[in-house]
Amino acid sequence: MTLAIIAFTAVVSLLALNNRTVFENLLFYPFQMQLQRDWFRFLTHGFVHGGIMHLVINMYVLWMFGTEVENAFADITGRSSTLPFLALYLGGIVLSSIPGYFKHKDDPGYRAVGASGATSAVVFSFILLHPDTKLMLILLPIPLPAWSFGLLYLGYEWYMSKRGRDGIAHDAHYFGALYGIAFTALLDPKAVGRFLQAVGIA
Numbered sequence: 001m002t003l004a005i006i007a008f009t010a011v012v013s014l015l016a017l018n019n020r021t022v023f024e025n026l027l028f029y030p031f032q033m034q035l036q037r038d039w040f041r042f043l044t045h046g047f048v049h050g051g052i053m054h055l056v057i058n059m060y061v062l063w064m065f066g067t068e069v070e071n072a073f074a075d076i077t078g079r080s081s082t083l084p085f086l087a088l089y090l091g092g093i094v095l096s097s098i099p100g101y102f103k104h105k106d107d108p109g110y111r112a113v114g115a116s117g118a119t120s121a122v123v124f125s126f127i128l129l130h131p132d133t134k135l136m137l138i139l140l141p142i143p144l145p146a147w148s149f150g151l152l153y154l155g156y157e158w159y160m161s162k163r164g165r166d167g168i169a170h171d172a173h174y175f176g177a178l179y180g181i182a183f184t185a186l187l188d189p190k191a192v193g194r195f196l197q198a199v200g201i202a
Helices: 002-017 020-026 030-036 041-047 052-077 082-104 116-129 146-163 170-187 190-199
Strands: none
Touching: 002 020, 002 041, 002 052, 020 041, 030 041, 030 082, 041 082, 052 082, 052 116, 052 170, 082 116, 082 170, 116 146, 116 170, 116 190, 146 170, 146 190, 170 190
16 A cells, blocks of 8 residues: 555656646645635645655655554554555545644645655654664664654654744644554554553653
8 A cells, every 4th residue: 555655646746746737726725725615635735746856755754664554554453454554644644734724724825735744644653653663863863762753753843833934834744743643542552552661651
């Protein structure tokens, strides 16, 4: 499923990058959504990206973590991971953008695209399931336990979302991460205990 999502997103994103009408019709535009009731944009914007590098980064992150989360979901449910993984990913796109909708619905200049909310959900699902796995920040090339990486990421995205607009939807990153944690905790409540043990709280 991870590879299928990557392929589909790449096709739609490249099509949108080469056709401005498609791009404009799919992007996240809270002001117009409020006026026109274009609720489909809550989902479609996650398959459109602002440029090739934006697309590559999001799909690379999804490729790195998606298959591992799929495998874990299969072990947890004892059956195919397709439906729970789709619920995680698509839910991450939609639910991570809801705060942004209410924040910017009266701002005609605000628009956003990208799968960052969904990829954040996948990354934080992985972190909850594998808290001791070593990860590295791009700007801090030192291996850190996944849970430490997660705390730094959440703190950074929360801070940046409060600072104001810088061209990046930090609130989508932040709420996508929280959704990934919540979804995975509901799917596998025991993961919470294992995470707390890894952190040293329990």
